[in-house]
Amino acid sequence: MNPTLTKILAIMRKDIIAELRTREVIVSVLVFALLVIVIFNFAFGADRPIMEAVAPGVLWVAFAFAGVLALNRTFIPEKENACLEGVLSCPVSREAIYLGKMLAAFIFMLAVEAITLPVFALLFNLPVLSFPIILTTVLATLGFVAVGTLFSALAVNTRAREMILPILFLPVAVPVIISAVKASTLALAGQPWGEMFSWLQIIVAFDVVFLVVSYLIFNFIIEE
């Protein structure tokens, strides 16, 4: 196998093993996402027409906030026990560290969403388990972790730590949130692919641009 790819996968495996031993991130983020959905249910009332109108918004608020929570945890544990120095002294490039950590965060987020979506479908009796919504979720999550992993590394090195990530991440992620909500709304309404396509295009453009830019810029964050 390509040696760089091996290194990227090694970093990713390290994060996944750590997560499997503690189950810290996935469990707490999942509970948080479900809580957001339940709280929104109280905020809007459980009327069927209202719920149908706000469901995509509720789903994406839950995923965006859960994303912030999960992304904070990509670098805070590394910082707590000075593990980052260990990772940095490995014979891997900074870019490989970025991609490895990004992939691990991507998998954690997908795991949380894979449980949240069916629960959401069950609780609100809405057909959110359709292929268009799953595709939107995967693409939007990739955009979240692409820019979120970079900002997470940045936030953990500031005095404010976990406070700075949502302030940075949410405004930058606005295009993904808008597009994901719109695409999910169209999918829930049973619209054909045509209209959804332009929204998915924006998400894909965001994914590509920020994967490339974050990849290029990441080594400026963890220089020391």
Add this chain to the structure above:
Amino acid sequence: MKLAEPRLSYALLGLSFVLVTVSLLMIFIVVPTEATMGIIQRIFYYHVPVAWVAFLAFFVVFVASIMYLWKRDRKWDTIAAASAELGVVFTTLVLITGSIWAKPIWGVWWTWDARLTTSLVLWLIYVAYLLVRSYIAEEEKAARFAAVVGIIGFIDVPIVFLAIFLWGTQHPSPVIFDGGLAPTMLATLLISLAAITSVYFLLLLRRIAIKNTEIELNNIRQLHD
């Protein structure tokens, strides 16, 4: 550069004074009142140039951020930081003047229109930029991290605009370059643009000078400790 700076500042101060005076005369005396919107339309002569210059300010942050990461010269970081502060101030002015215009014309202070929402998101991104700076004590690290945010933030702007534009717009589309503007109106707009741009560069120079003095003072203090 140190010796030339005060002279350039004075020149810009004089230029800004003349241009702002002329633009105010044009706006309040020379230019005719717009037929459908009435007197409130005159705010447009400051609203539009301020929006353009705010965007220029963020572009300067973007370029200076790239230059800082490339050259590691503190000069570029000072320019980026000063320009980001000005950009936030100018964006705030855009949001305020826009609201003043919107109230009598649209009947509401705010509407979730593409250009308005993009300006608001832009404002939030650069407020976050300033917060990142303030949360880092080490100057070299603050400069580095801020540069990263300055680059990401600016690259995000077209995507934000595209998404929000598709989402829905009601802002009057620009009529400036397709001959929809009377000659005196265009002249007033261009003079106001020159005035605001000159004020921006004047404030930028002064802010950089103050930052340099701060850095010098810090150095002296460290020598004494």
